[in-house]
Amino acid sequence: MAAPFDKTDDSVVVIIGTGAGGGTLANELAQKGISVVALEAGGRYLPQDFLNDEWDSFGQLAWTDMRTTSGDWRVAKDFSNLPSWIVKAVGGTTTHWAGASLRFQDHEWKALTNYGALEGANLLDWPIDGAEMASWYDKAEKKMNVTGTNDNPRLPGNNNYKVFSAGAKNVGYQEFHTGNMAINSRDDQDRMMCQQTGFCFQGCKWGAKWSTAYTEIPEGEATGNLEVREKAHVARIVHDDSGKVTGVEYLDENGDMHMQAARIVCVAGNSMESPRLLLNSASTMFPDGLANSSGQVGRNYMRHLTGSVYGIFDKPVRMYRGTTMAGIIQDEAKHDPSRGFVGGYELETLSLGLPFMAAFLDPGAWGREFTTALDHYENMAGMWIVGEDMPQETNRITLSDAEDQWGLKVANVHYSDHTNDVAMRNHAYDRGMAIYDSVGATRTLPTPPYPSTHNLGTNRMSENAADGVVNKWGQTHDIANLFVSDGSQFTTGAAENPTLTIVALAIRQADHIAREMSAGNL
Amino acid sequence: MQDTKSPKGLTRRELLSRATAAGASFVIGAGYVAGRDAAWATEMNAMKPESFATLAQMARDIYPHDQVADQYYAAAIKGYDTQEQAEMAEAGLGKLNTLAREMKGSDYIDIGWEADRVEVLRAMQDDPFFQTVRGGLVTGLYNQKEIWPIFGYEGESYSQGGYINRGFDDIAWIG
């Protein structure tokens, strides 16, 4: 049967969320001839709708529904209801994302084995490894047209990169370049090449950057097998007496409740909303929430340790011109415990416009120490730290007492740094400042983490059902026809930006679901 | 938000002759606040002119940028000059002046040195009124497109074809 599908049609796969994970999975299944209904809480915005303006774009795309925070991370104080900067729109956070697309390093799939048990950390090995994932990464890089792979040339370096790479060379680094970016470096796949507009975080108005909003979703829809229902907020996943899920209840934009039947349900609402939904779906049979026999739903929330370093120079840089994140130093990404911490970190170029710089450079700060830094905005260069943070059981998503506009309990996000995170961040600050000092910075600013953009780990993958929520296919240990398809599957975070891995896992999961469906197992 | 015309059609000379000085930067008259040079003026809807001038000074002292003219600070706080907000603002400024008199012996706006005013603000920085004003300025001040060029930020670039042919890599002082 072709889309649109009937709400009582229980042969469809229902996917919740259309971001990196859900959007990719939707297209992959549709291409295989499987009927898919994708429910997306946000509306649909395309390149012609995107806005070259930081706050206006934030207002257009960002998830601003209520959330609460706790823990000793600074975000809980400065942005108590905005723990995360993610998107509520068709395409999810792949509208806002910068495009950095890196594979995990082999050792990162086996963090427990390679780092050893760390006090306070809930480390675990992934049930999959680099060899297993290699061919899926190949497919993801092709799909996303990643620079530096498949003969795609790398992007040219912008002003910010030139400062960054000169510093990298001065301090003796060897692995630096303009990155592996899911941004067209030439016209390809019916999408234009990057025009260096510098608003990658606001949605690419040229469509040069890969986003499921204008690649996967329309491709899937073109098959006739995918129906995307936008402004459809899933409130609850429902199940039958045998414990199999049978469909979802969702609210339309007027707040009217609907029920969509399903053969399989795939949760891909990002690592804050996915566990929230499983917890909000508690029933008499599953009083602790769906798929939560391990008690791990919502736990081990990871966000990459992050942090930024800005350097101020005596001459103009104009870092905001050109691709926002096309620049990387990988020398510190290795696991080298002699530095005083396990795991590693990437350094990547980053720029914020003046309005966001004012909001995020040192939240809450005021007076001349703060304003003299902004006075030299034009002379600033910037970089971002992306490092592996430790999974901790107590860093978690729970249901808050607060309710959203639909009367549903919202996610509380609790996060405190592990000592390993602090040691790594301090090391990275030192290196970042040394890089800029070496090219003549007159002032450097080690900047605290922003609200989370990389949200990981709250429904983690594990070999044993007792240790996590999903198995190596993203299928929940407890319920065979319930899957998790987003970044919340991550067992550990690795040092790399997560989206390429989320996409590779989604392609692989689609393959598995199709195989199991035709074998009659699902 | 910015009134370019003088209040009630006053000429520049009339405006200056009817006004009295408020601190170093502002003059106030019946129902308006203006710059000392009368280059800009804004009519009051709900706040007392002296309170508005004090708030504008407070805004500048929180986020001081010597190259940014007073009118932008005035625009950033104009939202307090409404029926809904004025009472809260007047009360907060009352507290500020009490503290200023205790610590420095005069109303806030009459304290001559920024460092002395900042001392008063530091003593008040955990107060919800201070936090409201500071938090509001983050967008109220820095999201005014008119001030972006002062900081060297060029804003929107799509309509001009991005920077691909407009200097994305034009840095000259680095190899």
Ligand SMILES: Cc1cc2nc3c(=O)[nH]c(=O)nc-3n(C[C@H](O)[C@H](O)[C@H](O)COP(=O)(O)OP(=O)(O)OC[C@H]3O[C@@H](n4cnc5c(N)ncnc54)[C@H](O)[C@@H]3O)c2cc1C
């Ligand atoms: C500014 C920024 C820059 C970034 N840059 C990079 C980068 O360079 N490289 C990289 O790898 N990653 C980057 N990221 C992170 C990347 O965008 C995310 O890791 C990725 O999009 C996560 O995919 P996901 O499928 O888990 O969730 P998302 O892409 O966030 O999609 C989740 C979707 O689910 C929807 N949803 C949630 N709950 C419900 C519900 N109950 N009912 C219906 N729909 C629901 C949401 O509205 C959303 O559309 C960046 C993120 C940001 C914010």
Ligand code: SF4
């Ligand atoms: S810099 Fe390139 S990728 Fe980024 S928004 Fe502009 S055109 Fe798109």
